[in-house]
Amino acid sequence: MTDNARVPDAWDVDYLVLGSGIAGLWFALKAAEHGRVTVVTKAEAAESNTAYAQGGIASVLHPDDSFEQHIADTLRTGGGLCRDEMVELAVREGPAQLGEMSARYGVAFDLRPGSSEDPPELDLGLEGGHSARRVAHVGDATGRAVAAKLLGAAQAHPNISVLSRHMAVDLLTMAKHGGPDRVFGAFVLDRATHKVRSLIARATVLATGGVGKVYLYTSNPDVATGDGVAMGYRAGAAVADMEFMQFHPTCLFHPEAKSFLISEA
Helix, strand or coil: CCCHHHCCCEEEEEEEEECCCHHHHHHHHHHCCCCCEEEECCCCCCCCCHHHCCCCEECCCCCCCCHHHHHHHHHHHCCCCCCHHHHHHHHHHHHHHHHHHHHCCCCCCCEECCCCCCCCEECCECCCCCCCCCEECCCCCHHHHHHHHHHHHHHHCCCEEEECCEEEEEEEEHHHHCCCCCEEEEEEEECCCCEEEEEEEEEEEECCCCCHHHCCCCCCCCCCCCHHHHHHHHCCCCCCCCCCCCCCCCEEEECCEEEEECCCC
16 A cells, blocks of 8 residues: 655646445456556545445356346346447356455455365345346455455555545546546546645546435445546536435444444345
């Protein structure tokens, strides 16, 4: 992890990633094979929406299951609102991505005990909307297990720098200076020194998670404040489907502590 005290005022990198959840870290690890990457996260690097995800990851991982069945389940429960091509892409690429998480990054998904005749196999869960067992999990803290492994790999990678407690303020755009409509980095606030730095990059990725904390009551963590959506909107990005909010109907309330999720599964 980069020592914040040695970060220059303006830092030129190939890829700037805002957010240290599964999306940002997965992209960073892939992009690091092609150039230098800086991951910026507003809190500690391990604090993300990903780390609070409990249930597991759904994918076609059993020979009795099929891509066509998973796609049909998803489109049916989506009530006609899904983009068919994105559903197919996610479903068909899922097994390979989970396999890489396990083999390359060491995510230890739960296994069913084997026998002398049959080796152990994934302990796949069955959740609402699925017609087959296809949910791979690590206990009831899958997100935390995945995030920890990916973050460890990113921090150990020579081409990746992780800046914790740095908050992206706004995107740097050429259009604001009379140039083409293009993003070339971001203004980033160092929360320790209260100094704003310009991080310049060939490509900038918004992986900032959800917007749950704009609501009074939510099971989302404090970091889910929708910064990426707001920055993208200000830069001219199209924003759609904001009415689709992920929420959990079961939260434990205590007057002297923050509410937290009790899984409906």
